[in-house]
Amino acid sequence: MLGTYIRKKNRLSPAQFMVLGFAIIILLGALFLNLPIASQNGESVGFINALFTSTSAVCVTGLVVVDTGTHWTVFGKTIIIILIQVGGLGFMSMATLFSILIGKKICLHQRLLIQEALNQYDLSGLVRLTRHILVGTFIIEGIGAIILSMVFIPKMGFLKGLGYGVFHAISAFCNAGFDLMGNFSSLTSYTENIVVNIVIMALIILGGLGFTVIFDIIKKRNFSKLTLHSKIVIFMTSFLILIGFILFFAIEYDNPKTLGNLSFKGKIIASMFQSVTTRTAGFNTIDLAAMKDSSKFLTIILMFIGGSPASTAGGIKTATLGVLILAVIAFIKGKEDVEAFGRRISYSVVNKSLGVVAIGLSIVVFVVMSLSLTEVKFDFLDTLFEAVSAFGTVGLSLAGTPNLSLIGRILIALSMFAGRVGALTILFALSNRKQKNLVRYPEDKVIVG
Amino acid sequence: MLGTYIRKKNRLSPAQFMVLGFAIIILLGALFLNLPIASQNGESVGFINALFTSTSAVCVTGLVVVDTGTHWTVFGKTIIIILIQVGGLGFMSMATLFSILIGKKICLHQRLLIQEALNQYDLSGLVRLTRHILVGTFIIEGIGAIILSMVFIPKMGFLKGLGYGVFHAISAFCNAGFDLMGNFSSLTSYTENIVVNIVIMALIILGGLGFTVIFDIIKKRNFSKLTLHSKIVIFMTSFLILIGFILFFAIEYDNPKTLGNLSFKGKIIASMFQSVTTRTAGFNTIDLAAMKDSSKFLTIILMFIGGSPASTAGGIKTATLGVLILAVIAFIKGKEDVEAFGRRISYSVVNKSLGVVAIGLSIVVFVVMSLSLTEVKFDFLDTLFEAVSAFGTVGLSLAGTPNLSLIGRILIALSMFAGRVGALTILFALSNRKQKNLVRYPEDKVIVG
Ligand SMILES: [K+]
Ligand SMILES: [K+]
Numbered sequence A, B: 001m002l003g004t005y006i007r008k009k010n011r012l013s014p015a016q017f018m019v020l021g022f023a024i025i026i027l028l029g030a031l032f033l034n035l036p037i038a039s040q041n042g043e044s045v046g047f048i049n050a051l052f053t054s055t056s057a058v059c060v061t062g063l064v065v066v067d068t069g070t071h072w073t074v075f076g077k078t079i080i081i082i083l084i085q086v087g088g089l090g091f092m093s094m095a096t097l098f099s100i101l102i103g104k105k106i107c108l109h110q111r112l113l114i115q116e117a118l119n120q121y122d123l124s125g126l127v128r129l130t131r132h133i134l135v136g137t138f139i140i141e142g143i144g145a146i147i148l149s150m151v152f153i154p155k156m157g158f159l160k161g162l163g164y165g166v167f168h169a170i171s172a173f174c175n176a177g178f179d180l181m182g183n184f185s186s187l188t189s190y191t192e193n194i195v196v197n198i199v200i201m202a203l204i205i206l207g208g209l210g211f212t213v214i215f216d217i218i219k220k221r222n223f224s225k226l227t228l229h230s231k232i233v234i235f236m237t238s239f240l241i242l243i244g245f246i247l248f249f250a251i252e253y254d255n256p257k258t259l260g261n262l263s264f265k266g267k268i269i270a271s272m273f274q275s276v277t278t279r280t281a282g283f284n285t286i287d288l289a290a291m292k293d294s295s296k297f298l299t300i301i302l303m304f305i306g307g308s309p310a311s312t313a314g315g316i317k318t319a320t321l322g323v324l325i326l327a328v329i330a331f332i333k334g335k336e337d338v339e340a341f342g343r344r345i346s347y348s349v350v351n352k353s354l355g356v357v358a359i360g361l362s363i364v365v366f367v368v369m370s371l372s373l374t375e376v377k378f379d380f381l382d383t384l385f386e387a388v389s390a391f392g393t394v395g396l397s398l399a400g401t402p403n404l405s406l407i408g409r410i411l412i413a414l415s416m417f418a419g420r421v422g423a424l425t426i427l428f429a430l431s432n433r434k435q436k437n438l439v440r441y442p443e444d445k446v447i448v449g
Helices: A002-007 A014-033 A047-058 A074-108 A114-120 A123-156 A158-173 A194-209 A211-220 A228-252 A264-278 A293-305 A318-333 A347-374 A380-391 A406-430 B002-007 B014-033 B047-058 B074-108 B114-120 B123-156 B158-173 B194-209 B211-220 B228-252 B264-278 B293-305 B318-333 B347-374 B380-391 B406-430
Strands: A338-340 A343-345 B338-340 B343-345
Touching: A014 A047, A014 A074, A014 A406, A047 A074, A047 A406, A074 A123, A074 A158, A123 A158, A123 A194, A123 A211, A158 A194, A194 A211, A194 A228, A194 A264, A211 A228, A228 A264, A228 A293, A228 A318, A228 A338, A264 A293, A293 A380, A293 B347, A293 B380, A318 A338, A318 A343, A318 A347, A318 B347, A347 A380, A347 A406, A347 B293, A347 B318, A347 B347, A380 A406, A380 B293, A380 B380, B014 B047, B014 B074, B014 B406, B047 B074, B047 B406, B074 B123, B074 B158, B123 B158, B123 B194, B123 B211, B158 B194, B194 B211, B194 B228, B194 B264, B211 B228, B228 B264, B228 B293, B228 B318, B228 B338, B264 B293, B293 B380, B318 B338, B318 B343, B318 B347, B347 B380, B347 B406, B380 B406
Parallel strands: none
Antiparallel strands: A338 A343, B338 B343
8 A cells, every 4th residue: 555655656655644644634624623512602713723732642742721620511622632642652563663674675775765665565464563552552551541530530530531541541641731631730639649650650751752662662572682773772762761851859958849749759759750751751740840940951951851762652752862972982982883781872873863953943933033033922941842842742831822922823833743754754754865975085184173 | 292291092182171161260360350450440359259250250151240341450361361362262273173173074084083184184273273373363463453452542542442442353353342432332332433343353264264265365366266154154143244234123123222313324324333343243233122123133043053163153053044044944844964065964963053952951940940030030031142242252231241240250151162162062972972883773763753
C-alpha cells in the first residue's frame, strides 16, 4: 500500500504523505470541534480556536486556548481524546516502523534510499509490528486507565470516573498533557496523591521511551544485551529525570508558592513529577507561574530536550542530545571516534543530531523573535517558555495561552506542527538521501573556538 | 624561552601558563586600581570592584561597576587602557601564534602534540610574527586615534581630546568597549556622527577579524586566493553584520526611544553600528534598555556568536558557527563531507566546534541559573543578557552591572575570565591531544531527532 504509493515517482514522498496526513486529520478535528454541540455553551468556539485545539491534540502538545474540562461537552472531549490517540499512536507507530526500516538498511548499505528500503521490506513484518504497537498501547493505557479510575470513581461516580480514568491514561501515555480538571488547573489538586503521580509518571515515561525501546527491553530483559540505541535512550532518560528532580527540589524547596508548604514526602513527589512531566508530557501538579525564574529556565531547557525518538514525545530528543554529548566527550578526550557502550557512532549520526538541534533552535529563535513583537504584554521569559513549549509539544504555559493574540495563536499552532511533524519530515525526508560526493575536495583547516 | 618552559615535563603546559599569566596581570591591575589615587574621590574603590574592573579590562569585556569616565582619575584611566592593550594584544598575538603553529603541524602529522610543534618551530619566525602583530596593531590604532582626536580636540582641547582619541581607538580595536563619555552613556552622544561611527566600526571589525585574516588579506589581495579559514571568517562576518543590520533596522524602525526619532540616514548608521558593535565590542549609540524584547533577544544571540578566532573578540566565534552551519548544510544535502569553497573540513574540526558551543552554552546556562537565584530583582531577559554579555566579553548591559549583588559580581567576573581565557585553554589544551583509539569499536546505529 505504502510501497505502491512510493514506487510511482510522481506520487508523494513518505514525508509529504505524512505531513499531508497529519494536516488532514487536524482539519477534520477542527471541523468537529467547531460545531456548536462540541461546546458546553452551545455556541461554536470559532474556527481558529477549534483549529488550535485540534492541532494541539493531534500534535499531543496540550496548549489550550479554552479550558478542556469546562469548555467542551462530552462530544468535544471525545473528539479531543480521539485526536490525541490517533496523533500520538499514528506518529509513534509510523516513526517506529520507519526507524526500524531505516535502521535495518542503513547498517548494510549506507547509501540505500528509503524508498527502496520500503519496497524491499517484507510487508507482513510491517503488519505484525503495527499490531504489536497497537496491542502494546492498549495494554499499557488499559492498565493505567483502570488504576486511575479507581481513584476517580469514588469521587465522581462510575461513568464520569471511568471516563476521566481513560482520558487521562491516554493523555499521559501519548504525552499529550490534556486534562479535564477544569480552570487550567492540570493535576494541581493531586500534588501529593501517590497513586495518581506514580501511574501518570509511568505512563509518561513509557510513552516517552517509545516502542523501539520498550520491545527491546521486553525481548532482551538484560541491559547489557540491549541495542546501543536503547542503552543511550535509557541512560539519557534516567539522567535527565534525576538532574531535573534534584534541581527542582533544590531551587523550589523554600518557595512557599510551590514546594515550600508541602511535606518532605510531598516535596520529593512533586519535584520528581515535575521533572518527568516537563520534558514533554505537559501536566503540572504545582503552580508553574509561581516558580522561581531559575526553575522556569530549567523547565525551558528540559522542554527543548524532550523525550526519545520514535515515541509520543517532542523536542530534539534524548538520543540526539546523547549523541552530541558523546561527540563532545570524544573531543575533550582527544579521540577521533565517538563511542558509547563499546560501540562506535558514525559521523553521519552526529551530523544529523547537529542538524536536528540547529533546525530546532532556528524554529524557536524565529518564533520567539516574532512573538516578542506580537505579544508585547508578555514577559520575555513567558514568551520563550510558550515558544519552547509549543516546539517541544509540551503544553506548559506561564502567561496563559488564551492571552495570545490571533497572530500569536497561529504562530504557536505552526510551532506545534513544526515541532511534531517537522522533526518527522526531517527524519524521513533527509536521513537517507545520501549523495555520493562526486568530487572529494582536499581537506583544509579552519581555526574554531 | 617558551620552548624551554615546555620541554620540562613538570613545568606548566602552555594553557596553564596562559591562564596563570592572565590571572597575574588581572591581579596586578586590581592592586593599582584599588589605590586611592586611581579614584577621583580620593578613596579606594574597594578590592572587589577593582578586581572586577581589572578583569573586565584584561578580558576586553567592558562591563563596569563604576562609570569609567567619571569615577577614575587619569592615573586610573591609564591603568585601564594599559590593561586593555595588554589583555587584547597579548591574547590576540598568543592565539595567532598558537593557531599558526597548530595549523602548520596539524596538516602534516595529525597526531603531533603541540609541545613538539613548539620546539620544532623556528624561533625567529615567532619573533618576526610577533613583531608584525605589534606593528600592525600600532599602525591601525594610530590611524584610528588620529582621526578620532580630530573630532574630540575641537570639543575638549588638545590634551584631553588626544587622550580620548587614543583611549577609544585602543578600546575599539581591542573590542573592549570601555568609554570615557561618562554616566554609562557609551557613544550615545555620537549616534549620527559619521566619522566617529565609521572609524569605530572599522577598528572593531579589524580587531574582530584578527591578524591571521588581516595578514592573509594583505599578502594575497584576492579573495579566491585566501585560506579557507579567512574565507569562512570574512563570509560569516559580512553575513552576520548584514543580518544584524537588517533586523535592528526593521525591528526598531518605529521605536521612538531608539531609532524612531532619527533621520533615515541616522537610522541606517545606528542600526549598522549596533550590528557591528554587538557581537563583541560592546559600545552603543542607542539606549539598549529601551529596545524591544525582540532586539534584545537578537543582541543576545549576536553576543553569544561573537567575533573571529585568534582576534580580540569573544563568543563562540564566527568560524565555529560557520563550520557548524556547513555541517548542517552537508546533512541537509545528504552529503558525507563537510565542504566549503572547494575544500573539505575534517570531522575533528566539526567536533571541536560542537565542543566549543557546548561548553559555551553550559557556562551560560550555569551562570543564568545561578544569577536568577542571586539577582531576584533582575528581569530574566536582563539576567540572560548580562550573562551572555560577560561570556562573550561584549560588555553591554540592560539592568546595569553596578546593580549586581556581590555574588553576582563574582559570577560575572568569572564568566568574563572563562569566556576569554577558557576558550583559549580549550583551544590549546585540547586541540591536539589526539589519542590513538587503541580499540576501534564496531559502528552501531542510534535513532536521533
Ligand atoms: K504534551
Ligand atoms: K567588549
